[in-house]
Amino acid sequence: MAGNGERWPDRAEWAGKIYSAGWRASEGGTRQVIEPASGHVLAEVGVASPADVAQAGVRAARAAGDWAAAFPSDRAEILLRASSALREHRDTFRDWIVRESAGVPAKGDYEIIAALAQLTHAVGLVSLPRGEVLAAQAPGGTSLAWRVPLGVVGVINPWNAPLLFAMRALAPALALGNAVLLKPDPLTPVSGGVLVARLFEDAGLPDGVLHVLPGGAETGQAVAADPHVAMVSFTGSTEAGRAVARVAGEGLKRVSLELGGKxxxxxxxxxxxxxxxxxxxxxxxxxxxxxxxxxxxxxxxxxxxxxxxxxxxxxxxxxxxxxxxxxxxxxxxxxxxxxxxxxxxxxxxxxxxxxxxxxxxxxxxxxxxxxxxxxxxxxxxxxxxxxxxxxxxxxxxxxxxxxxxxxxxxxxxxxxxxxxxxxxxxxxxxxxxxxxxxxxxxxxxxxxxxAPFGGMGISGNGSRIGGTASLEEFTQWRWMTAPGPV
Structure with missing residues (x-):
C-alpha cells in the first residue's frame, strides 16, 4: 500500500509477523496480501503455524487469570481506549477494508461504525449482574451462583466483514474477562487482524491477553484443537463450520457457529x-x-x-x-x-x-x-x-x-x-x-x-452473539454453597 501516506501502524513493526505477546516472526513463514480489484500486493503478513498457535495458547492461558481478576472498570476502560483509537485511525481502517475486501468506501464506513457499536456495547456488559443468590438447602446457609470467564476463547473470522466480525466476538470476550486467540482470514489479515492488534496495543491491553494468528485452515484447526482454548467462536461457511465443530468437539469445547444462509x-x-x-x-x-x-x-x-x-x-x-x-x-x-x-x-x-x-x-x-x-x-x-x-x-x-x-x-x-x-x-x-x-x-x-445474532438449521448451532446473548456465550456458571453466611 505504498504511496497512500500510511503512518499508522508502523509497517516495519508488523510486516511478515504475527502478534503473540508482541510482534514476532512466525514458524509458518509469510503470505502476501493481494488487492482483488488490481491484483497488486498490499502487504506481507506472518502465517501462524500449529507450533505458533500452541505457544500462543500457553501465553494466553498464563495471562487469562490476571485479566479475569482485573477490575471490570479497568477492562471497560481499555475497550473505551480501543474505541477512541479506532475513531482516530478510521481512515486507515477504511482504506484497508476497501483494498483488502474489495468493498466500496461506504462498506468500510459501515464496518467501522458497527465495530464501534460492538465496543460500546461490550463496555456495558461489564456492569451487568453476574449472579444469583439461590435458596439455601439448610437454615442459615448460603447458596450462590455466578458467571466466570471461560479462560481462553478462539475467534476464527471470515473475510467479508473482517473488522466487524472480529469485534463482534473479541470485544465481549475481552470485556467478560477472557483472553483471545484471533485468527483472521488469510485474505483480510490486516483489517481483520493486524490493525485490531495495534488498536488494543494502543489501548494498553496487557501482553498475552490478545494473540493475532493469521493463516488458513491448518491454523484454524490448531486454534480449535488447542487444549488451552475453552470455546471457539467461528463465522464462515457451513462446510468450514462443520470442520471446526468436529475438531473442537474432540476437546468437548463450547462452539459458537455463525454460518451460511439461503x-x-x-x-x-x-x-x-x-x-x-x-x-x-x-x-x-x-x-x-x-x-x-x-x-x-x-x-x-x-x-x-x-x-x-x-x-x-x-x-x-x-x-x-x-x-x-x-x-x-x-x-x-x-x-x-x-x-x-x-x-x-x-x-x-x-x-x-x-x-x-x-x-x-x-x-x-x-x-x-x-x-x-x-x-x-x-x-x-x-x-x-x-x-x-x-x-x-x-x-x-x-x-x-x-x-x-x-x-x-x-x-x-x-x-x-x-x-x-x-x-x-x-x-x-x-x-x-x-x-x-x-x-x-x-x-x-x-x-x-x-441484538442476538444467529440462525437455525445449518446456519448455525443455535448459539447467538450480541446483546445479553454474549454473556451466555463467553462465561460459564459456578455454584458455591456454605453452611453459614459468607
Missing part, C-alpha cells in the same frame, strides 16, 4: 413495490452479495412479480461495476477467483436448466455484475445453494402459505424479510419462517450490537 425476501401483494425492490437490490447486490445475510431468493406475489422484477432490473442496471476506490462505483469485484468461479457455475448451471437472465450474468475476471434471473425451478442450484454473489433469483407465489413453504424449503435458517402494507400481516407471515432473524418492510441484511 435467505428469502418475501413480497406480499399489498406491498409497496418500489420500496420492496429497493430493499431487494440492497439485500442482494450490496457488497457483491458476499454476506451470509444477503437475500438469495426473491419471493414475490404473482400480482406484483412483473412490476417488482422490472424495478429490480432497473436497480441492477444502474449500479456501476469497477474498482471500489473509484468514485461512483457501487459494485466491486468478488473476493477471489474461487468465489467468481462459484458464482459463474451456479448461474450457468441454472441457465442451462431453464432459468432466464434478465440482466447481468456474464463475468469479467473477478467482476460479476448485478444479475437478475427468473423462470426459476426449485431444483436449480440458484435456488438450493448459497451463492455469495450479486445474483437475484425471482420466484412467484399465489398465497401466503405457498410463500412460507417456498421460503422454508432449505436446510438454512439465518434471516428473512417480509414486505406488506400491513405490518400485522407481515408479522404473522414472518412468525412462520424458520429463521433466527426476520425483518419487516426492510432489508434481509441487518446487524446490531445489542
Amino acid at each position: 435467505n428469502s425476501l418475501v413480497v406480499l401483494e399489498d406491498a409497496d413495490v418500489a420500496a420492496a425492490a429497493l430493499a431487494g437490490a440492497v439485500s442482494t447486490f450490496g457488497y457483491q452479495g458476499q454476506a451470509c445475510v444477503a437475500a438469495g431468493r426473491h419471493l414475490v406475489h404473482a400480482d406484483l412479480v412483473e412490476a417488482y422484477t422490472d424495478a429490480l432490473v432497473g436497480h441492477a442496471r444502474s449500479m456501476r461495476v469497477g474498482d471500489p476506490r473509484v468514485e461512483g462505483v457501487t459494485v466491486g469485484p468478488v473476493i477471489s477467483a474461487r468465489q467468481a468461479d462459484r458464482v459463474e457455475r451456479i448461474v450457468d448451471a441454472s441457465v442451462a436448466g431453464g432459468a432466464r437472465v434478465l440482466t447481468g450474468g456474464r463475468r469479467d475476471g473477478l467482476f460479476y455484475p448485478p444479475t437478475v434471473l427468473d423462470h426459476i425451478d426449485r431444483a436449480m442450484p440458484v435456488f438450493t445453494e448459497e451463492i455469495f454473489g450479486p445474483v437475484a433469483p425471482v420466484l412467484s407465489f399465489h398465497s401466503e402459505a405457498e410463500a412460507v413453504e417456498i421460503a422454508n424449503d432449505t436446510a438454512y435458517g439465518l434471516t428473512a424479510a417480509v414486505h406488506s402494507g400491513s405490518v400485522p400481516r407481515a408479522t404473522a407471515v414472518a412468525g412462520q419462517l424458520r429463521t433466527g432473524m426476520v425483518h419487516i418492510n426492510d432489508v434481509s441484511a441487518k446487524d446490531a450490537a445489542n
Whole structure:
C-alpha cells in the first residue's frame, strides 16, 4: 500500500509477523496480501503455524487469570481506549477494508461504525449482574451462583466483514474477562487482524491477553484443537463450520457457529413495490452479495412479480461495476477467483436448466455484475445453494402459505424479510419462517450490537452473539454453597 501516506501502524513493526505477546516472526513463514480489484500486493503478513498457535495458547492461558481478576472498570476502560483509537485511525481502517475486501468506501464506513457499536456495547456488559443468590438447602446457609470467564476463547473470522466480525466476538470476550486467540482470514489479515492488534496495543491491553494468528485452515484447526482454548467462536461457511465443530468437539469445547444462509425476501401483494425492490437490490447486490445475510431468493406475489422484477432490473442496471476506490462505483469485484468461479457455475448451471437472465450474468475476471434471473425451478442450484454473489433469483407465489413453504424449503435458517402494507400481516407471515432473524418492510441484511445474532438449521448451532446473548456465550456458571453466611 505504498504511496497512500500510511503512518499508522508502523509497517516495519508488523510486516511478515504475527502478534503473540508482541510482534514476532512466525514458524509458518509469510503470505502476501493481494488487492482483488488490481491484483497488486498490499502487504506481507506472518502465517501462524500449529507450533505458533500452541505457544500462543500457553501465553494466553498464563495471562487469562490476571485479566479475569482485573477490575471490570479497568477492562471497560481499555475497550473505551480501543474505541477512541479506532475513531482516530478510521481512515486507515477504511482504506484497508476497501483494498483488502474489495468493498466500496461506504462498506468500510459501515464496518467501522458497527465495530464501534460492538465496543460500546461490550463496555456495558461489564456492569451487568453476574449472579444469583439461590435458596439455601439448610437454615442459615448460603447458596450462590455466578458467571466466570471461560479462560481462553478462539475467534476464527471470515473475510467479508473482517473488522466487524472480529469485534463482534473479541470485544465481549475481552470485556467478560477472557483472553483471545484471533485468527483472521488469510485474505483480510490486516483489517481483520493486524490493525485490531495495534488498536488494543494502543489501548494498553496487557501482553498475552490478545494473540493475532493469521493463516488458513491448518491454523484454524490448531486454534480449535488447542487444549488451552475453552470455546471457539467461528463465522464462515457451513462446510468450514462443520470442520471446526468436529475438531473442537474432540476437546468437548463450547462452539459458537455463525454460518451460511439461503435467505428469502418475501413480497406480499399489498406491498409497496418500489420500496420492496429497493430493499431487494440492497439485500442482494450490496457488497457483491458476499454476506451470509444477503437475500438469495426473491419471493414475490404473482400480482406484483412483473412490476417488482422490472424495478429490480432497473436497480441492477444502474449500479456501476469497477474498482471500489473509484468514485461512483457501487459494485466491486468478488473476493477471489474461487468465489467468481462459484458464482459463474451456479448461474450457468441454472441457465442451462431453464432459468432466464434478465440482466447481468456474464463475468469479467473477478467482476460479476448485478444479475437478475427468473423462470426459476426449485431444483436449480440458484435456488438450493448459497451463492455469495450479486445474483437475484425471482420466484412467484399465489398465497401466503405457498410463500412460507417456498421460503422454508432449505436446510438454512439465518434471516428473512417480509414486505406488506400491513405490518400485522407481515408479522404473522414472518412468525412462520424458520429463521433466527426476520425483518419487516426492510432489508434481509441487518446487524446490531445489542441484538442476538444467529440462525437455525445449518446456519448455525443455535448459539447467538450480541446483546445479553454474549454473556451466555463467553462465561460459564459456578455454584458455591456454605453452611453459614459468607
